[in-house]
Amino acid sequence: MTKTVMMMMAQLTTATEQIDLTAEDSRCILLLDFRKAYDTVDRDFLYESMRLFGFTESFIDLICRIHTGTTATFVVNGGQSSALPVRSGIRQGCPLAPLLFLLVVEVLGLALKQDPSLKGLPVPGTVDRTHLFSAFVDDSTLFLDTAKQILHALGIIQAFGNLSGLHVQPAKSKLLFFEPGHLQSELCRYRHRALRRHYQVPWVRDRDRASGQQKLGSSDPDNSAPPPHCDAGGDKR
Template structure:
């Protein structure tokens, strides 16, 4: 086992929004010491080639060689391919910090990791913690966590993926028609077929989730879990809920919108976020080159995933051009993207 001096860490609770006071509105972040990061990084490097082989293809979160865009593209094609469809975006209550240690240990042993590795990992996860309160004040009492995978550890995302292996296998044992899309704790269930069979399958999946949550600590947050329903029969009314899940016109998965939406509506939240960032860039005292760099590294990436899933319309492209000009503080010049992209030798800005 790793000695306590190696695993000692601070835990800072960051508010999810301004004015948050309740525990449920806090996001715990572990501040690890160098020795602990060295141990976990070494183990992660040694197991880097193993994880892609033991983690099912349905789980793409932080697994080398797997990308979230694959899930987004599949979700869109699945929605368009079936005339009748239910998609459910599952939300967990405090995913990482609620995983039980017995479930984590059983999962690691189940996938065949050596007992020595599991012992080291469990000693690292259960190492002593001092809570960092307020502005740097650290109480003297040392606590030992009884559950949770520490956010801030480079190995934590992959450990979480290992825990979800049981959930994926449980879903498959149900023999229901479902496509499982996972990216860490972000889950999208795609259920094709007629509404009656969809509801029956969904209830079986929800029950499976509840059983899994009882043992793993990963409990579904039904207040933030939503479904979107696609019905081909115009005489069948749109339900307000299916299987106890609230129905909305769309669901949000990995930052993209899926459901009964136009392309413009899919881009709307992305463009709003880009515009907000572009205005922040424009407010800074920076030169043209610095603004262009910030736009390319901080503003533009917001749209990448959505653009790969949905081809932008001319109106969306026009909005992107406007946002680019806002970031460069060139809104009164009426410059277009082609001009900005021209090299300096040809009269452009080379952006």
């Protein structure tokens, strides 16, 4: 089930209010997948991003010409539709497409890295050096020192999506906690059905519990039962 970033933020806000400081202090990793990434990039945003990184107007004009007047057709029941104009996205199959997409995503990386309230994970073997964000085509990864930074980071990602056309696909994104044991003990305090309603994520199965992995946006009916060793009771909401 696909959800908007706003719905993700609403779910995480409710959950964060219920989890105490122990769970919030856990380090975490957000594995982000952009929905229909190449097809949704706002072309004007792409051109402005290229100006931001110092590309010449002649080269930007060349890229603009490549993406001007693009059309698409569909084959349905053996019949081909008339050509429809395509006003967003990067041309699939173009050798420049991955690089152009990364230019757009780099703007998100800069916005996250320049925010003083976000702190990445420490880099082993270094002093006071952290790593916050990395991107490989349409798969981006956000490394957060504490889980309490998630909501603020998602706010930046949402603002970026509104400008660039790139929105996170919750069903294919994942949230991993470094201290799943602490998180699991805190989640067990609350009625499991209420948490499933707010989180919209499955409980961690035995094979996944060691990694602390939870999927965003899943509605697997097999996860309707409470986690092992958890009391299904509690205050009703």
